[in-house]
Amino acid sequence: MVQSTALPRNEPGITAVVGILKQRFGERCQTGQAIRNQHGHTTTWIDTQAPDAVLFPTETAEVSEIVSLCAENGVPVIPFGIGSSLEGHVNAPAGGVCLDFSEMNRILAVHGEDLDCVVQPGVTREQLNTYLRDQGLFFPIDPGANASLGGMTATRASGTNAVRYGTMKDNVLALEVVMADGTVIRTAQRARKSSAGYDLTRLMVGSEGTLGVITEITLRLQGIPEAIRSARCSFPSVDAACQAVMATIQYGIPVARIELLDQLSVSAANTYSKLDLPETPLLLLEFHGSEAGVAEQSATFGEIAGEFGGSGFDATSSTEERSRLWQARHDMYWACLGLRPGAKGISTDVCVPISRLAECVVAAQEKATEEGLIAPMVGHVGDGNFHALLLIDMDEPEEIAKAEHYVGWLNDLAISMAGTCTGEHGIGQGKRPYLERELGPATRYMAAVKAALDPENILNPGKILPI
Amino acid sequence: MVQSTALPRNEPGITAVVGILKQRFGERCQTGQAIRNQHGHTTTWIDTQAPDAVLFPTETAEVSEIVSLCAENGVPVIPFGIGSSLEGHVNAPAGGVCLDFSEMNRILAVHGEDLDCVVQPGVTREQLNTYLRDQGLFFPIDPGANASLGGMTATRASGTNAVRYGTMKDNVLALEVVMADGTVIRTAQRARKSSAGYDLTRLMVGSEGTLGVITEITLRLQGIPEAIRSARCSFPSVDAACQAVMATIQYGIPVARIELLDQLSVSAANTYSKLDLPETPLLLLEFHGSEAGVAEQSATFGEIAGEFGGSGFDATSSTEERSRLWQARHDMYWACLGLRPGAKGISTDVCVPISRLAECVVAAQEKATEEGLIAPMVGHVGDGNFHALLLIDMDEPEEIAKAEHYVGWLNDLAISMAGTCTGEHGIGQGKRPYLERELGPATRYMAAVKAALDPENILNPGKILPI
Numbered sequence: 030m031v032q033s034t035a036l037p038r039n040e041p042g043i044t045a046v047v048g049i050l051k052q053r054f055g056e057r058c059q060t061g062q063a064i065r066n067q068h069g070h071t072t073t074w075i076d077t078q079a080p081d082a083v084l085f086p087t088e089t090a091e092v093s094e095i096v097s098l099c100a101e102n103g104v105p106v107i108p109f110g111i112g113s114s115l116e117g118h119v120n121a122p123a124g125g126v127c128l129d130f131s132e133m134n135r136i137l138a139v140h141g142e143d144l145d146c147v148v149q150p151g152v153t154r155e156q157l158n159t160y161l162r163d164q165g166l167f168f169p170i171d172p173g174a175n176a177s178l179g180g181m182t183a184t185r186a187s188g189t190n191a192v193r194y195g196t197m198k199d200n201v202l203a204l205e206v207v208m209a210d211g212t213v214i215r216t217a218q219r220a221r222k223s224s225a226g227y228d229l230t231r232l233m234v235g236s237e238g239t240l241g242v243i244t245e246i247t248l249r250l251q252g253i254p255e256a257i258r259s260a261r262c263s264f265p266s267v268d269a270a271c272q273a274v275m276a277t278i279q280y281g282i283p284v285a286r287i288e289l290l291d292q293l294s295v296s297a298a299n300t301y302s303k304l305d306l307p308e309t310p311l312l313l314l315e316f317h318g319s320e321a322g323v324a325e326q327s328a329t330f331g332e333i334a335g336e337f338g339g340s341g342f343d344a345t346s347s348t349e350e351r352s353r354l355w356q357a358r359h360d361m362y363w364a365c366l367g368l369r370p371g372a373k374g375i376s377t378d379v380c381v382p383i384s385r386l387a388e389c390v391v392a393a394q395e396k397a398t399e400e401g402l403i404a405p406m407v408g409h410v411g412d413g414n415f416h417a418l419l420l421i422d423m424d425e426p427e428e429i430a431k432a433e434h435y436v437g438w439l440n441d442l443a444i445s446m447a448g449t450c451t452g453e454h455g456i457g458q459g460k461r462p463y464l465e466r467e468l469g470p471a472t473r474y475m476a477a478v479k480a481a482l483d484p485e486n487i488l489n490p491g492k493i494l495p496i
Numbered sequence: 497m498v499q500s501t502a503l504p505r506n507e508p509g510i511t512a513v514v515g516i517l518k519q520r521f522g523e524r525c526q527t528g529q530a531i532r533n534q535h536g537h538t539t540t541w542i543d544t545q546a547p548d549a550v551l552f553p554t555e556t557a558e559v560s561e562i563v564s565l566c567a568e569n570g571v572p573v574i575p576f577g578i579g580s581s582l583e584g585h586v587n588a589p590a591g592g593v594c595l596d597f598s599e600m601n602r603i604l605a606v607h608g609e610d611l612d613c614v615v616q617p618g619v620t621r622e623q624l625n626t627y628l629r630d631q632g633l634f635f636p637i638d639p640g641a642n643a644s645l646g647g648m649t650a651t652r653a654s655g656t657n658a659v660r661y662g663t664m665k666d667n668v669l670a671l672e673v674v675m676a677d678g679t680v681i682r683t684a685q686r687a688r689k690s691s692a693g694y695d696l697t698r699l700m701v702g703s704e705g706t707l708g709v710i711t712e713i714t715l716r717l718q719g720i721p722e723a724i725r726s727a728r729c730s731f732p733s734v735d736a737a738c739q740a741v742m743a744t745i746q747y748g749i750p751v752a753r754i755e756l757l758d759q760l761s762v763s764a765a766n767t768y769s770k771l772d773l774p775e776t777p778l779l780l781l782e783f784h785g786s787e788a789g790v791a792e793q794s795a796t797f798g799e800i801a802g803e804f805g806g807s808g809f810d811a812t813s814s815t816e817e818r819s820r821l822w823q824a825r826h827d828m829y830w831a832c833l834g835l836r837p838g839a840k841g842i843s844t845d846v847c848v849p850i851s852r853l854a855e856c857v858v859a860a861q862e863k864a865t866e867e868g869l870i871a872p873m874v875g876h877v878g879d880g881n882f883h884a885l886l887l888i889d890m891d892e893p894e895e896i897a898k899a900e901h902y903v904g905w906l907n908d909l910a911i912s913m914a915g916t917c918t919g920e921h922g923i924g925q926g927k928r929p930y931l932e933r934e935l936g937p938a939t940r941y942m943a944a945v946k947a948a949l950d951p952e953n954i955l956n957p958g959k960i961l962p963i
Contacts (some may be wrong), residue, residue, distance in 0.1 A: 066832050142851035143743050143880075165746075185691040198691050198698065199666060206594035214938040222848040224652040224702055224924055226931050226960055227942045230667065231698030235691055252748040275609050279632075281785075283750070294945035305509045318748075321792055329786075380687040412688045413610075449690035456693055464693050471681040474949060475694045481943060481948030488776040493693055 033075050036123035037492050042102035047082045050126065050216075051099060057085040057132075068109055068119060068451035074375050074421070074429060075117040075459055077126050080127035081105055087132045088203060089213055089222065089244040092487050096242060097211030099126055099487055106487050108238040110180025111331040115376055115458025118184065118237055119473045122491040128242060130179050136160050138246070143252045145202055145219060148180020157248075166250045169194035173225055173359060173454065184455040185235030189358070192278075193285040193317070193409030194251065196453070200233045206233055209483040219247055232478070235457055238489035240482045254317035257285075259351040260327050260344035261314070264336045265305045267291060270310045271387035273337040274410045279334065280385070282326050282412060286315035290357055291394065293405040294365065294488050301364030302357035306427050307341055312410070313358055315351075358407075365376075365405045365418045372420040377436045379443035382450025390415055393439055398433055414452035441466065456493045465495065498763040500542050500925050503958050507878070509569035510591050514549045516565060517593065524552040526601075535576055535594045541896060542584040542926055547574055547594035554599045556672060556680055556711040562680030566593055566606060566954055574956050577587045577647025582843055583924025584653065585927070589958040592626035593900055596710060604626055604712070611717045612669055612686060617646020617710050620884060633717045633767035637659035638918065640826060641653070641715055646659040646710050651703030651922040656825070659745075659878030660752045661718065665701045672712035673700055674956050676879035678865070680791035681769070686714055686804055699945070704922055707949045721784035724752075726818040727794050727811035729801045734758060734861075737777045738854035740804040743879045747800065749793050751878060753782035755825055758861065760872040761832065768831030774808055779877070780816075822930075827873075832872045832885045841885040844903045846910035846934075847881040847919025856913055861883055862904055867898055880889065908933065923960045932962065 032441060050058045057067075065079035085094045099106045106124025111121055121127065130151035132300040137147040141164055148157060155175045156169050170190035172181060180186075182204070186197035194200065203217035206229075216229035233241055264270035270289055290298065290311045299306055314330060316323040327344040333340055345351060357364070366374050381389045390406055397404040397417070408415030417439065419432045440463040450456075451465035465472045477492050479486075517525045532546035554949075555557045566573045572592025579586055585750075588594065597618035604614040608631055615624060624635050639648060639655035648695045649671070654663035661667065670684035673696075677895065683696035700708055731737035737756055744751060757778045766773055773824055781797060783790040794811040812818060824831070833841050848856045855875055863886070865870040875882030884906065886899045906932040907917040917923075917930035932939045943961050946953075 035711040036593060064643065129794055140849065140851065141746070143745065143849040144850070185695070191689060195666070199662070207594050208941060212940075213942060215935065216938055218911065218921065218934060220881075220910075220916045222654055222658060222847055222919050223848070224654075224879060224920050224922040225916045225927070225934055226920045226939065227707070228652070228665065228695075228698045228700075228702055228939065228943060229938055230750040230947075231695045235693070235695055240587055240694070252746050254748055272672050279609070279611065280717050281721055319792060321788055321797075325786060325788055372739060380689055382607065382612070383688070384607065384609040387593050414687075414689060422689045443687075444685065447686040449685050449692045451691045452687065452689050453691050455579055460692070466680065467692055470679055471696055472693065473679075474675060474696065477948040478694055478699075478945055481944040 033078055033117055033120055033122055035078065038124045039103050042104045043081050046098055046102045046104045046126060048082050050082055050084060050095065054084060057081045065087045065096060067110065069121055071120055073459065074114065074373065074423065076473055078120040080121035081124045083127045083129050085129050085132045086231065089147045090205045090206065090457050091214050092128060092242055093211045094428040096207050096209065098209055100485065103485055103487060105487050105490050106242065108179065108183065108242050110150065110177030113174035113176050113185055114180060114457060115454045116459035118455060118492060119458040120458060130177060135463030139164065141166065142469060146250055147245060147247050148178055150177060150246060154177050154181065161250065163454060165253050165312050168248055168255050168409065170200055178246055179246065182234055182243055182246055183236065183238050187453045188319045189286045189288060189409060191409060192287055193283055197323065198231055200249045201230055201246060202232050202249055203247040204230055204233050204243055206241035207244055208466055209243050209485065209488050216468060235455065237457065237492050239479060239492055240488060242336065246389040256323045256346065257351065258316045258323040258327050258344055258346045259314065259354050260330060260342065261354060262312050262339040262342040264310045264312065265338045267310045267390050268387040270312050271410060273312065273334050273339060275383055276333045277330055278411060280329065282312055282329055285317040287289065288313045289410040289415065290406040290468045291390065292405040294361060294407050297364040297368050297405055298357045298361065300359060301367050302417060303414055304357060313354060330376055337464055361407055362418065365420065367440040368405065369403050369420040373423045375421055375432060376416050377439065378414060378452050378454045379439055379450060380412060381443050381446045383413040385446040386410060393417055396435065400435055402432060402435055412452065413448065458492060459494055461493065464493065500545055500584060500587060500589055502545065506570050509571045510548050513565055513571045514567045517551060517562065521551060521620060526550045535579065535596060536588055537579055538584045539580065540582050540926065541840065541890065541959065542587065543591045545587040547577050547588035549593045549709065550594045550596050551590055552596050552599045556730065558752050559595060559674045559709055559711050560678045560680050562593065562595065564873045565675065567677055567952065568956060570952055572954050572957050573671055574732040575646065575709050577617065577644030580641035580643045581647060581651055581924060582921045583926035585922060585924040585959060587909065591656050597644060597740060601958055605689060606631065611956055612714055613717055614714050615645055616712060617644060619645050620715055621645065621648065628717065632720050634720050635715055635811060636718050637664055645715065649701055649706050649710055650703065651712055656753045656755055656876060658876060659754055660750055665961060667699055667716045668697055668713060669716055670714040671697055671710055673708035674711055675708050676952065676955050678930060691861050702922065704924065704959050704961050706946060707955060711828045723785060723787045723790045723813065725783045725790040725794050725811055725813045726781065726820065727797060727809065728821060729779050729806040729809040731777045731779065732805045734777045734852040734857050735777050736804045738877060740779065740801050743800045745798055745878060747796065749796055751781055752784040754878040755780045756875040756877040756882065758857065758873040760835065761828060761874050764831040765828065767823045768834050773823060780821060812870050813830055815937065829873050829885065832887065833867055834871055835872065837888040840890045842886040842888055842899060844882060844906065845883045845919050845921050846906055846915055846917060848910050848913045848915030851914065852913040853877060853880045856884055856910060863902065863905060867902055869899060869902055879919065923948055925959060928962055931960065
């Protein structure tokens with residue numbers, strides 16, 4: 030495992046706080062080693078740094094009470110959704126109290142006329158969409174995992190639908206947040222837009238629990254489209270596929286999803302999902318609109334794809350076929366693990382301007398081959414965002430080191446192409462070294478904002494900023 | 497005129513700085529009273545508070561130099577675009593140096609494949625769109641005035657297209673900003689999305705020059721749609737029109753514009769623009785898409801409108817008719833002034849959840865009638881945002897007081913409906929009393945961010961926050 034830097038622990042403060050919390054919350058304050066480890070589990074190669082206690086608050090007032098107590102005693106507070114983040118976001122390098130939001134999972138209001146809803150942070154994406162379905166509504170952001178909406182907000186998540194519906198920053202209208210001193214604030218009202226003061230909503234979205242603890246989220250919703258059509262098309266090269274994507278977006282086709290699978294990923298999907306796709310780069314698409322609209326969109330895409338050497342273009346409105354195709358996409362992680370049984374899959378993501386995407390993906394493939402790494406790649410290519418899944422034998426320290434070096438190289442490459450070291454996973458612990466390389470002196474002002482809002486550094490310390 | 501509070505002046509600092517700047521910048525440092533007054537002109541009833549000098553920088557390094565000098569001497573810096581803001585944003589209540597960006601008006605790059613561009617802050621909306629037209633691209637945000645893109649960014653502007661394309665917060669990818677200490681930062685790279693650290697871009701968008709001086713803007717662009725269709729439809733009541741808007745949006749019709757004119761506004765437009773529209777509430781719409789797409793969209797809207805008592809539905813793809821209709825909408829300010837020759841038009845805006853819009857507009861109309869105020873109303877109703885244009889005799893202090901009271905009442909009403917005291921104009925000086933009523937303790941944390949990034953309060957002091 031890769032060691033994360035431990036931070037100094039405030040032992041007397043932690044002891045005092047945990048004692049008080051155990052008395053106050055009883056069974057809702059857990060201190061067993063297994064549950065603590067589970068809450069510092071990071072899903073990647075970053076080693077676990079367990080918190081000292083795991084709390085299960087049920088309402089905002091309790092969160093405020095816990096944060097106030099921690100503030101008085103200088104003890105870290107780490108918010109936890111379902112633990113699907115990828116860069117060590119939920120680790121506790123200085124110990125402290127983990128706030129598990131699984132019991133704050135109520136959908137508080139759905140305003141169908143306004144196309145918005147209000148949820149607690151522990152509500153998961155699938156839970157919300159199941160609840161909304163009968164009202165003809167859905168929440169479009171889909172990062173793959175059945176993540177909590179609090180976690181998705183905190184990491185500025187996005188995923189396959191972002192090319193059409195944006196990321197969490199575009200779909201959060203307002204937040205209730207417990208600040209580092211325990212004060213509960215609302216960052217905005219429920220109006221669809223506002224020019225009233227600093228955009229604290231967007232400042233909190235993506236702040237990874239380091240500026241405040243999110244206790245309520247007002248989200249934009251969408252009407253379920255009248256018609257949905259899926260399509261797939263194979264291309265002779267990554268470059269040809271990316272050219273087709275650029276042309277599609279420039280043409281103004283409002284694709285809802287446009288995903289790239291490289292040759293290795295297609296091969297993995299064929300085996301795992303029992304498909305017989307040609308083993309060349311593949312685009313998977315989804316169109317949302319009226320019946321006539323999606324038919325027109327997919328036909329236009331088919332023509333564009335043909336111009337760039339696309340073959341095997343196949344569009345369908347059949348729910349069954351659609352599900353089969355997208356299930357294969359969603360199962361890519363497991364499918365790719367099949368490429369090297371026993372290996373651990375380490376997912377890293379970068380995002381570049383779309384004009385540089387083909388160059389970046391191809392360079393990443395070549396470098397992986399050169400280094401002897403197995404790294405299938407899939408991408409939300411409409412946004413210029415792609416993931417490499419490194420398949421690593423965690424018993425081989427040299428291989429881990431090689432993979433770590435590769436991730437750093439890829440981040441630097443993306444940054445050199447006017448891109449970012451993370452399109453949607455966030456910084457957490459894992460990408461901290463790259464933030465300053467990407468944004469230089471801007472990080473100093475991020476640190477100033479952090480110091481202003483959390484002067485004692487109790488909110489998820491050791492994340493994002495190099496402190 | 498309504499008096500704005502003056503703030504203490506740092507006379508020795510101002511004298512020193514203006515002396516140095518005159519020597520350094522020659523003709524590009526103007527201190528004549530007329531030009532100074534023009535740069536503190538607020539377009540509303542807020543009285544002019546002129547800066548001590550007006551500077552015309554031509555590059556970022558000069559801006560950094562000026563801000564550094566002002567920082568060393570504790571002298572205010574006020575950024576100025578074209579001066580079309582409405583809430584006293586460019587006033588200089590403590591004096592200081594106005595930075596007029598009219599000579600930083602270069603379009604630095606257009607990346608057609610990535611659908612983005614990089615501009616200096618003095619570039620105006622129309623200048624950019626004229627430049628882009630031959631490349632088949634456009635920048636969609638249209639606040640009415642031919643505002644500078646720096647000013648639009650600083651006030652989080654939006655306008656008629658926001659229902660489809662979002663506001664400035666959704667269309668700025670990255671900024672170059674001169675911070676209060678003179679440091680030049682970039683808030684983000686050019687990738688379409690990122691989860692890398694705090695969203696300084698969104699923190700700067702809407703900060704009205706109080707957190708940093710914007711010197712370069714990376715904007716998202718759109719392809720010019722293949723087809724554009726306009727439509728209009730009259731309704732028996734504001735409520736019926738708003739019901740039709742809600743149904744249209746819930747149905748998922750991607751309207752590009754959907755504007756409400758109340759009865760009084762329609763009457764004004766008929767006279768000014770020589771139209772013969774029925775004098776009842778009117779919706780004006782625009783659809784963007786493929787030929788078949790816009791035909792389908794407008795037909796579906798026509799059906800929905802019929803269900804809510806809409807009449808005189810008329811859709812057209814003729815460029816001439818389209819221009820005539822939207823020109824009338826853009827001329828509403830002048831048309832409304834015709835309702836009371838000699839009066840000054842004071843524009844105020846609020847934004848509420850769309851389900852409360854009809855109730856809010858009707859209450860605002862009734863209150864105006866009750867108070868004897870003439871206040872035609874137009875709205876970007878897809879967002880729940882509307883403007884009341886108060887026609888005031890500025891020689892009648894009682895009338896001004898009544899109008900001021902009315903604006904306060906309307907802000908409070910919007911806030912009580914889960915709305916905001918400003919959907920797109922910003923806080924500036926004029927709406928400062930309402931920010932805290934809207935967001936309560938959140939404003940304390942806005943003040944903390946301001947203090948962290950501008951500890952000496954030199955950046956556009958006296959705006960947004962109650963300092």
